[in-house]
Amino acid sequence: MSMFSIDFQTRMPIYEQIVNQVEKYIALGLLKANEQLPSVRQVAFDLGINPNTIQRAYAELERKGVIVSVVGKGTFVSDKTDEVVKDKIDDIIDSISENITILKSLGLSDKEIKNKILKDQE
Amino acid sequence: MSMFSIDFQTRMPIYEQIVNQVEKYIALGLLKANEQLPSVRQVAFDLGINPNTIQRAYAELERKGVIVSVVGKGTFVSDKTDEVVKDKIDDIIDSISENITILKSLGLSDKEIKNKILKDQE
DNA sequence: ATGAATGTACCACTTGTCTTAGTACACTTC
């Protein structure tokens, strides 16, 4: 049993799925600052995939400043989780904003857009 | 000079970029029903890529019912552009809705989300 | 009729990315 779940059908690489899930768990508060992540070998064993793939995911997360790895000790969530969450929210807001701009350029009014979203949210 | 522009950096395949742009142009009214599209060879020459790649894009668009190809004559926008536009709008709405759901799961209230989007739209 | 342009259909090949497999080393902890 692992804290991660992999979709082998999608075009998204496994290592990128891991990256997204870690960021998501941090954003949701399921992973807290300085908390230890399962080891590269452990995750690989649980998911039945190669340790190199997990290593790549962790390296990418460290590059982003989301986690910190220490040789011999393990891998830990960064102590600056607030910034990670903020960045994630900003990205999502940007995506929504872009889409709204497109809808407007298609001739939809603010009201129409609002109504369609609300209807879709039910 | 071509009506299409390709980003060679992104992971999105060239043929998929072409598909999206055709759908976008139709949605924006830049391409109208029954209007002729540039030939496979012409687009390939303009963009400096292989005709097979364009062929793949056009085949995908025809499969979707967005365009119609006729041997010896050329490729034309379908006469049912309304449905294409509706489908595109639905896709965008779904995307927005998903993102809003994520923001809610992160603990943001409807008001907070609304304010952030409005601020971003300025 | 002829030639040019069109869409369509193959096939072999290259390229890049992802993933696997294996090995090795340095460090920490017990």
Added chain:
DNA sequence: GAAGTGTACTAAGACAAGTGGTACATTCAT
């Protein structure tokens, strides 16, 4: 010292995307 950790490297396979080339049927203008 042994076990567990991160890190680094290489080789190989699988796969998708894209290229290059050829060929054929059809349409259209001349």
